[in-house]
Amino acid sequence: SQKIEQNSEALNIQEGKTATLTCNYTNYSPAYLQWYRQDPGRGPVFLLLIRENEKEKRKERLKVTFDTTLKQSLFHITASQPADSATYLCALDNNNAGNMLTFGGGTRLMVKP
């Protein structure tokens, strides 16, 4: 069966450290993988998109890797700040005409000052 797995346990790190979140998938062949941030009671906010032929993508303090052999994406936040505390969702896009996304369960990140 198809699965998108993110660590359901909260990730607690100290301010200034690098946070690394994992997204593993099974029985998908995504053309794109996306990461979103969601704050409590709010809609998700798009962060980064990485294509199947890209290994790494960066945006300011964010870095995403995509390994289609391992079927895994890693999401890094460097020099983390308390304001980075949120739930981070990965989403797969199978390059369907309708732009449909399937979301993982999300990982809650807590950055402590």
Add this chain to the structure above:
Amino acid sequence: GAVVSQHPSRVICKSGTSVKIECRSLDFQATTMFWYRQFPKQSLMLMATSNEGSKATYEQGVEKDKFLINHASLTLSTLTVTSAHPEDSSFYICSASKGGRGLSREQYFGPGTRLTVT
């Protein structure tokens, strides 16, 4: 750019009544709009996909007669929860996509609507 609004942000209704939620793309035309439902501490579950001027495509297990979707224009989609029951209480979120195949793939989400059915 790429702002999506939803109205209302919160609604409380009595069991058996209907509730309409609006989703608008404010500064772009949305080729496709999506409706999701999210229960506490769970991820987003896609309910349906709608394209302007055509019938919505519902995900398996979502009753199309209960969750009516109208996508009247490239900037407005509505979700009506008909004959609401307490188990329909949830956080409903819409999103909009700018482009089709090969174009912009990210989705822009509204702030969500908290529905409570008493």
